[in-house]
Amino acid sequence: MRVELDGLGHRFPGGPALFDDVSDVLHPGEVYSLTGPSGSGKSTLLAILAGWIRPTSGEVRRIGVEAIGWVFQNPFGVPGRTAVDHVALAFLARGDHPREADASARRQLERFGLAESAATPFRSLSGGEAQRLMLARGLAADPDLLLVDEPTAQLDARTALDVNEALLAASSPTTIVVVATHDSRTRDACTRHIDLGVAVPPADARRGADA
Numbered sequence: 198m199r200v201e202l203d204g205l206g207h208r209f210p211g212g213p214a215l216f217d218d219v220s221d222v223l224h225p226g227e228v229y230s231l232t233g234p235s236g237s238g239k240s241t242l243l244a245i246l247a248g249w250i251r252p253t254s255g256e257v258r259r260i261g262v263e264a265i266g267w268v269f270q271n272p273f274g275v276p277g278r279t280a281v282d283h284v285a286l287a288f289l290a291r292g293d294h295p296r297e298a299d300a301s302a303r304r305q306l307e308r309f310g311l312a313e314s315a316a317t318p319f320r321s322l323s324g325g326e327a328q329r330l331m332l333a334r335g336l337a338a339d340p341d342l343l344l345v346d347e348p349t350a351q352l353d354a355r356t357a358l359d360v361n362e363a364l365l366a367a368s369s370p371t372t373i374v375v376v377a378t379h380d381s382r383t384r385d386a387c388t389r390h391i392d393l394g395v396a397v398p399p400a401d402a403r404r405g406a407d408a
């Protein structure tokens with residue numbers, strides 16, 4: 198299984214070129230950071246990887262990738278359901294027996310430093326705990342490709358540190374993980390890096406488009 202990025206570039210109609218000629222091959226077992234300044238197209242590239250947006254140049258080849266999961270920057274869950282319920286649901290959806298699903302969910306929570314919060318309702322989790330729960334749940338579903346958009350954007354520095362540490366636990370031999378971030382510490386927690394570089398100033402980009 199792999200995802201091949203072949204000369205990817207994108208420009209929304211009437212907008213500047215966001216990135217150009219991005220090529221890489223993504224493999225399971227790695228956690229890829231996707232960095233670049235605000236507006237450089239990180240979220241757009243995630244959407245291209247997911248197949249939601251067609252790039253204006255180049256091609257994405259998803260080889261053997263069927264299930265794609267997302268973790269968004271705003272954690273969402275069922276307020277009254279416990280942390281362990283959120284993760285167990287992913288195992289139940291994979292066909293596990295409820296007792297096995299519960300045990301697997303607890304192991305998964307432990308991996309993400311949430312063992313103590315297993316019985317805590319989602320509404321009472323801190324922002325960092327909720328974000329780690331989203332990562333735990335995202336990986337529990339065992340997607341082939343997990344796309345994580347700015348996981349620390351809404352968090353203070355101390356809480357972001359916990360989430361960055363959780364990213365170190367996010368590597369899975371059966372999942373390609375891609376994390377869009379502008380946080381250098383989140384980048385450092387990843388095992389491989391894709392940098393979209395400096396955003397092209399709109400005026401220059403338009404001149405390029407008109408040329």
Ligand SMILES: Nc1ncnc2c1ncn2[C@@H]1O[C@H](COP(=O)(O)OP(=O)(O)OP(=O)(O)O)[C@@H](O)[C@H]1O
Binds near residue numbers: 215234236
């Ligand atoms: N559907 C769309 N149509 C037109 N322009 C868009 C669309 N989606 C995003 N853009 C523009 O494309 C640019 C890149 O957006 P994107 O969200 O991909 O960047 P980003 O690097 O993730 O930014 P940030 O770090 O601020 O989240 C922005 O200027 C944005 O306004």
